[in-house]
Amino acid sequence: xxxxxxxxxxxxxxxxxxxxxxxxxxxxxxxxxxxxxxxxxxxxxxxxxxxxxxxxxxxxxxxxxxxxxxxxxxxxxxxxxxxxxxxxxxxxxxxxxxxxxxxxxxxxxxxx
Amino acid sequence: xxxxxxxxxxxxxxxxxxxxxxxxxxxxxxxxxxxxxxxxxxxxxxxxxxxxxxxxxxxxxxxxxxxxxxxxxxxxxxxxxxxxxxxxxxxxxxxxxxxxxxxxxxxxxxxxx
Numbered sequence: 001x002x003x004x005x006x007x008x009x010x011x012x013x014x015x016x017x018x019x020x021x022x023x024x025x026x027x028x029x030x031x032x033x034x035x036x037x038x039x040x041x042x043x044x045x046x047x048x049x050x051x052x053x054x055x056x057x058x059x060x061x062x063x064x065x066x067x068x069x070x071x072x073x074x075x076x077x078x079x080x081x082x083x084x085x086x087x088x089x090x091x092x093x094x095x096x097x098x099x100x101x102x103x104x105x106x107x108x109x110x111x112x
Numbered sequence: 113x114x115x116x117x118x119x120x121x122x123x124x125x126x127x128x129x130x131x132x133x134x135x136x137x138x139x140x141x142x143x144x145x146x147x148x149x150x151x152x153x154x155x156x157x158x159x160x161x162x163x164x165x166x167x168x169x170x171x172x173x174x175x176x177x178x179x180x181x182x183x184x185x186x187x188x189x190x191x192x193x194x195x196x197x198x199x200x201x202x203x204x205x206x207x208x209x210x211x212x213x214x215x216x217x218x219x220x221x222x223x224x225x
Contacts, residue, residue: 049211103154
């Protein structure tokens with residue numbers, strides 16, 4: 001089955017700096033890669049996703065890049081703000097069935 | 113439009129007790145999922161249902177059973193709870209197709225003592 005690895009597990013940045021979170025996946029048939037943000041005590045919520053036929057997608061301060069050859073994708077947050085502090089999860093879906101497999105999460109802390 | 117609703121929000125069980133976690137969605141989604149979330153381990157898939165009448169094992173199915181009662185409801189049952197099943201459980205649903213967003217319920221915090 002699919003295996004998704006996520007790094008780093010914790011990330012601390014200064015307000016206004018950029019943050020990058022990286023994920024790799026194992027199943028070359030996977031074709032959908034969402035990113036979720038989870039605030040403390042809340043449910044995960046989708047912030048951006050990318051399909052396998054697209055190399056990059058941007059939404060305001062958030063962007064995601066996908067390298068299908070290398071089987072890795074990354075989340076980029078620019079001009080970080082304190083409200084960006086949360087746990088971020090990457091995920092992959094496709095190949096055998098409709099399973100959505102998550103990475104282990106990154107705790108992002110944006111310091112003033 | 114409530115989205116995905118889970119009950120209960122909190123539960124404490126004694127070792128060996130049984131219980132069922134309920135999940136319902138009102139978005140007419142075909143696919144439904146049960147995940148558990150433990151510190152440092154992300155969201156691990158327990159079971160999922162691609163459509164009404166079908167269920168399939170995920171990464172960590174041992175100790176759990178599921179029922180896709182109808183298109184709206186997907187329940188998770190712990191027959192004999194163990195302390196290792198202490199976790200936060202999330203139900204999620206998504207529309208048919210591989211490129212669709214999964215929506216999560218608010219979670220159930222389960223403690224087994």
